[in-house]
Amino acid sequence: MASATQQQQHRRAMAVVLAVLLTAMPMRAASGGCEGDKFPAGRSYAHCAALPKLGARLHWTHDARTGSLSVAFVARPAGAGGAGWAAWAINPAGDGMKGAQALVAFRPSPAAPYAVNTYNITGYKPFGASSTAIAFRPTELAADDVAAAGEVRLYGKLQLAPGTEVVNHLWQVGSAVTAGAPAKHAFDKDNLEAKGKLALSGAALAPAPAPAAAGAGGSSAAKGSSAGGATTPSGAKPSPAKAAAAAPVLMLLALAVGFIATV
Template identity: 80%
Template sequence: MASATQHHRRAMAVLAVLLATMASPTATRAAAAAAGGCDGDKFPAGRSYAHCAALPYLGARLHWTHDAKTGSLSVAFVAKPAGAGGAGWVSWAINPTGEGMKGAQALVALRPSPAGPYAVNTYNITGYKPFGANSTAISFKTAELAADESAGEVRLYGKLQLAPGTEVVNHIWQVGSAVTGGAPTKHAFDKDNLQSKGRLALSGAALAPAPAPAAAAGVSSPAKGGSGAASPSGGKPSAATAAASAPVLMLLALAAGFMAIV
């Protein structure tokens, strides 16, 4: 009996070590994003979207409808500004030429004045320099740009004209804490801020995150990011969700084996 008890204790100790080893930050982050969900977001009348994804960083969600034949993409990006009392800005961008900040075509929702309504600026991010108060032209035609606030979060709306047949885009999202002189100031450089990017399949199925390049020191922009995969609502399970599930399934199999031995 003593030998069986000792064997059981050793088995449980091994399982504990495996659990700690296999619960990688990537899997944990993906599982947390999936649990957060996006289906509960509500929008004003006339705004509805075919797909949504809980993004793995900054507590953000993305809703979108894409017409592959025409290239029309309608989006609603939801996130909480980083400043106290809801101050700051939120941003969502597509980078048609790469995975990082440089080259991103950004939509930024902000209040140009503290007491004023929200507005949406566009920025073509050509380098690592502060943004101005005025929009710059981006490579996509835009329409219906708007933003509002609900329960402390900002909802950024817009329609982009992509090339017909586009299936996957590199997207970047970000939040900042202040707007000065009508311009968004630099965001924080915490881990979540530096990893807030990924690849998005416009059909509704998220893709695995792209490799994260080394962060550039001293860079400021609403579209700065690292890497991350979305957890979509509907469609096929994402690669991130599968990665989060694999360790759990392996642990269950190991547990069954140990129980059979004991």
């Protein structure tokens, strides 16, 4: 049996371990994912996901019966000091940029408030300064910024077909606005892979399998394509990276159990 002195030492050590746990766990929760995003009063969403590219997050609420989809997209524009633009889109025709129905948040001029334009992306050409009509009726379009984080929050509601369950979605950031219109974005790996499938119910989707390598007779389109990953919403099975991030907390828990067992 442990002496009174040993028990007192164990209790002190246990108090230290618990203090570290209480500090570490909220920090882990806030350091990644989408749950820490805050929105103005009156804006709340049923689901959220940390998107796998460009450090972006998506929050949404979907009414499957009516087809109404409310979204909040959060991303850091690529320009210095938060300059540039951020965009989120649904593509009903495929998983690439062509055919995407986009919402784009940007400042038309440096002193102007944020605006949200809609664009039906029919080809690889620059955006104009004015919106173009898109396939999904947009309402409640707005945007604001989180100055401390250099991020833009894009809000909107889209009218999808009732019963829609899964959509192809894309997201993007750019570094400049020229003549009142978003300028072209970079073509780095993360930019080209900023796409995936989104389950509107909030359920996790298995990543799509990578396309088979084209043989000697394969098409050039297959060789040039890249597979986008599925979006994992909040509450789904954690990724290996998140599991690794939680390892120190689990180790501390194991230490705590050990201390309790020896008291």
